[in-house]
Amino acid sequence: DTxxxxxxxxxxxxxxxxxxxxxxxxxxxxxxYWYRQTLGQGPEFLTYxxxxxxxxxxxLLSDRFSAERPKGSFSTLEIQRTEQGxxxxxxxxxxxxxxxxxxxxxxxxxxx
Amino acid sequence: DAKTTQPNSMESNEEEPVHLPxxxxxxxxxxxxxxxxxxxxxxPEYVIHGLTSNVNNRMxxxxxxxxxxxxxxxLHRATLRDxxxxxxxxxxxxxxxxxxxxxxxxGTKLSVKP
Numbered sequence: 072d073t074x075x076x077x078x079x080x081x082x083x084x085x086x087x088x089x090x091x092x093x094x095x096x097x098x099x100x101x102x103x104y105w106y107r108q109t110l111g112q113g114p115e116f117l118t119y120x121x122x123x124x125x126x127x128x129x130x131l132l133s134d135r136f137s138a139e140r141p142k143g144s145f146s147t148l149e150i151q152r153t154e155q156g157x158x159x160x161x162x163x164x165x166x167x168x169x170x171x172x173x174x175x176x177x178x179x180x181x182x183x
Numbered sequence: 184d185a186k187t188t189q190p191n192s193m194e195s196n197e198e199e200p201v202h203l204p205x206x207x208x209x210x211x212x213x214x215x216x217x218x219x220x221x222x223x224x225x226x227p228e229y230v231i232h233g234l235t236s237n238v239n240n241r242m243x244x245x246x247x248x249x250x251x252x253x254x255x256x257x258l259h260r261a262t263l264r265d266x267x268x269x270x271x272x273x274x275x276x277x278x279x280x281x282x283x284x285x286x287x288x289x290g291t292k293l294s295v296k297p
Contacts, residue, residue, distance in 0.1 A: 075226075104284060113270060113287030114227060127284060162226050169275075171217070172285060174226030 075175035077163050083181045084153055091149045092178045096165030103146050104172060105138055106162040107131065114162055120146060153182045187271045192292040195261045203256040203291055205271030210251050214273040217285070218245065218256050222267045227287075230256065230269070266295045 076095045084090050096103050101122050106114035117136070118128045122143035132138075135153075140146040150157055160179050164172040188206040195201040207216065218230040231238055231245045233254070238245040244257040258265055270290040 106287075111289075113268075113289050114285075116284045116286060119284050164226070171229040171232065172227075174228065176224075176226050 075163055075165050075173050077161075077175040077178050079178055080176065081179045081181075083183060086155060086182055087152055089149065089151045090153060090180065091147050092161055092163075092180075094146045094148070094163030094165075094175060096145070096163070097173055100165035100167050100173075101143065102166045102168065102172075103140055104164040104166075105146070105148050106164065108160045108162060108177070109158075117148075150180075153180075155182050158182045187273060187288055189269075189271055189288065189291045191289065192294065194294045194296065195258075195265075197263060197295055197297050198260050201258040201261045201265070201293065201295075203258075203269050203271075203293065204253065205255070206253045207271070207273055208252045210273055213275055215275070216245065216247060216251075216254050217272045217274050218243070219270045219272065219285070219287075220265075220267040221270070221290070222264075227270065232274075261293075261295045263295050263297060266293055268292050 078093045082090055104119040105117040107117055108114040115131055116129050117132050118138050120140040123140050135151045138148045158181050160177040162174055162177045164174040166172040215232050215234050217232040219227040220230050221227045231240050231243050233245045233247055246255045268290040270287050272285050
């Protein structure tokens with residue numbers, strides 16, 4: 072297992088377009104987290120799953136954002152009608168229950 | 184989650200020890216103290232965690248005050264690769280519990296000079 076992988080690593084999109092990111096967690100990990108990070112700030116929690124159930128969502132997760140984890144394996148994060156303020160690094164992490172989290176290298180989104 | 188306070192930045196010389204402080208005066212009895220670090224252009228990386236006793240692993244040591252209101256991450260010999268942002272986070276470690284997310288602050292940016 073090579074760790075948490077995210078795809079794509081970089082995404083440039085025009086304002087108003089929809090984008091989807093994928094995260095493949097470490098295979099035996101049942102928890103999966105999404106974070107967003109802007110320059111100079113620490114990562115901000117967006118949402119997390121335990122298996123296929125979405126257990127918590129941050130207020131930051133507006134109705135334009137949706138996350139899924141079908142079958143409790145990989146996860147997708149979709150942003151609809153992107154805005155310039157959505158430009159950020161989107162980080163995915165996984166863990167076995169509530170133990171230490173392992174992060175991917177992130178997807179850098181630029182909205183132009 | 185209880186909050187932590189860290190200095191914005193610190194500097195160290197290569198091959199010298201580094202002590203990164205963290206204050207968490209509102210810590211509760213069930214909060215574990217976690218440290219993560221984030222190297223440039225990377226996702227955060229787990230470093231160490233503890234509850235009451237001091238902890239050592241291959242990356243670092245964690246010294247926890249007796250009243251648990253502060254802790255110190257110790258890098259015994261800083262290298263250039265240790266230059267990163269270090270985050271001190273309080274987390275409820277309930278193995279099967281629903282609370283799981285890490286709440287990051289701004290962390291301490293550590294610079295290491297050759």
